[in-house]
Amino acid sequence: MSQSFYNESSNQTNLNQQHSLNHGGHEMMDMHETIGEIIAGMNQAIILRPHVKDPELLNILDRQYNFTLGMYNTIVESFTTGHDPSVPTGRYQMETGNDFKYGLNPGQPKKPMQNANEINDEAISGFLLGAQKGAAKCMTTAALETTNPVVRRVVADSIPNCIEMGYELSIYQNKHGYYQVPQYSQQDMQTMLNAFDTTSNPLH
DSSP, rough: OOOOHHHHHHHHHHHHHHHHHHOOOOHHHHHHHHHHHHHHHHHOOOOOOOGGHHHHHHHHHHHHHHHHHHHHHHHHHHHSSHHHOOOOOOOOOSSOOOOBBOOOOOOOOOOOOOGGGGOOHHHHHHHHHHHHHHHHHHHHHHHOOOOSSSHHHHHHHHHHHHHEEEEEEHHHHHHTSSBBBOOOOOHHHHHHHTTTOOOOOOOO
């Protein structure tokens, strides 16, 4: 091996190490929590999958798991190397509409399960929704604390995907009556909607 080749190889190794160590302390802790949250959500989906009864929910679970798997790999690669990931952040696409049913219908009060045999699609969809909300919160905190520009961008770009997956699950829950959406009276709604106005006074 020539001396020049050795020096080039050594310099590249040092450069890679500099990139991979380009993280602050707060970033390291928040990224570990974020990645752990993603793993927990994926593990939860694996555990819950055999108990899903509704084919629609099963389809949502599978699509969201497969997308999250790619998102996880992209985040881990960028975090570990400090470089742009080989697979960029994707964009999750829902396969459902955006229609919500508003209003409350009386029903039985909810209470904790007494045994594991009570698991049902309502509970499963709630667990999946909670996992997406948890991941979105962790990613938001991590992105605000991240000093590495690549990791910050990858994590920040992943947040809308968690929001979209959570939204898809909330639509599913609303459609089946698991998640009801109350509203104020029409008069109160109009009052609140008209509580703000735009302005055109920029700083010079």
